[in-house]
Amino acid sequence: MISFDFWNYDAHIVEELRRKGMDAHHINIGAYQHESFPARVKNTISKILLKRNLKNELRQEMILKKLNKLGPQDQILVINPELIDREFHFQIKKFTKRYIAYLYDSLARCPAGHLVDMFDEVFSFDKKDAEKNNFKLITNYNYLPEVNEFKPAKYDLIYLGSFDKRIGTLSKITTKIEELNLSYNCVVVGKKTWTKKLVQSTSEITFTRKRIKHRDIPSYYSEGKVLLDLMRDNQTGLSFRFFEAMALKKKVITNNPTITDYDFYRPENILVLKDDLSNLDKSFFEGTYKELPTEVHEKYRMENWVETVFKLK
Structure with missing residues (x-):
């Protein structure tokens, strides 16, 4: 699974796969950090002067480096694929038999329409997007156990x-x-x-x-x-x-x-x-x-x- 896991919800997917006995891995591009302070300064200058975000490029190169270490995968799931450039999607797709995407944002908020042809199947939590684009509609998931004891609300x-x-x-x-x-x-x-x-x-x-x-x-x-x-x-x-x-x-x-x-x-x-x-x-x-x-x-x-x-x- 490849995602920008800001709130750490995506990690539950990999945990569940492992619980089922799968050899599952999570490449969290949101966890990428600059190697040094000078690298951070260089990226800031690049964004201001060249309108080029070096950190985004390095994140995507990190994906390929990790996949090269892991080797071929039966399936790769990308959550919100618009965070990855099309040229990198082509490279990532070479590592798997089934390339799928989950859109946990509407296309109006996070445009990914130019990338959907890259995937064997696209899932979306947005009902309008699913109906209009022939995506598979699926909601988010309940990752918590059901409570039986109730504490007084503060x-x-x-x-x-x-x-x-x-x-x-x-x-x-x-x-x-x-x-x-x-x-x-x-x-x-x-x-x-x-x-x-x-x-x-x-x-x-x-x-x-x-x-x-x-x-x-x-x-x-x-x-x-x-x-x-x-x-x-x-x-x-x-x-x-x-x-x-x-x-x-x-x-x-x-x-x-x-x-x-x-x-x-x-x-x-x-x-x-x-x-x-x-x-x-x-x-x-x-x-x-x-x-x-x-x-x-x-x-x-x-x-x-x-x-x-x-x-x-």
């Missing part, structure tokens, strides 16, 4: 996300939460969080460059009664929040209307926000969580995802 609402345009919506929601006399803990992660002063907000949102470690995310979410999910622009696919909430048996508030199309949607568990937030009230927080059938949990487990994508069934 906050009414919990949010964790990257620093982007969703901050404006987040600010409006937290303001509404304060008006309802409810509590919240919202953490926004990103390199540009220093620009938080540009965000017109009186809410107590935590901005940080340091992301929460992946292994700590479940315990972070367990502190909330309800998890908040906010869509990115031009994207309708389901984030990992829904599947983490499913495992942790937490309610979700979201502005993604497509959630109502899925079989695990229950209005008692998932509130789809109106644009004016007029349906955001205390009653959703006060209601009880509706348990999902075992077969629904099984359908979205990591094991099923891996068996489907790699045709192991």
Whole structure:
């Protein structure tokens, strides 16, 4: 598997393959670092003067170096292939019998249309992209075990996300939460969080460059009664929040209307926000969580995802 694994979700795929007895490897291009400070300075100058990102080129060369050491592979999965230039895809494809891709972003956000002909099969979590381009639709996966013991929630609402345009919506929601006399803990992660002063907000949102470690995310979410999910622009696919909430048996508030199309949607568990937030009230927080059938949990487990994508069934 080749991916830019910023939040460390992709690693679960390799772990599951290994659990099944496969000889699986993960080339994480997001983990690549400059060899020295001068190399970092050289790349900065190159980006400014030549509009050329040397780090991206070195990442891709790293992929080929690692594949040369590993040798031929039965299958290679690339997650979000737009991060790799077409010429490198040609080289990578030589190492495998089956070259597949998973798009965990919409084509509108991360254009990869010019690369899809490179792959034997393309999977996408975005329903519109899948229908329009004849991709195989597949959601993200539930990588967590189902909880049976419940701890008292510390906050009414919990949010964790990257620093982007969703901050404006987040600010409006937290303001509404304060008006309802409810509590919240919202953490926004990103390199540009220093620009938080540009965000017109009186809410107590935590901005940080340091992301929460992946292994700590479940315990972070367990502190909330309800998890908040906010869509990115031009994207309708389901984030990992829904599947983490499913495992942790937490309610979700979201502005993604497509959630109502899925079989695990229950209005008692998932509130789809109106644009004016007029349906955001205390009653959703006060209601009880509706348990999902075992077969629904099984359908979205990591094991099923891996068996489907790699045709192991």
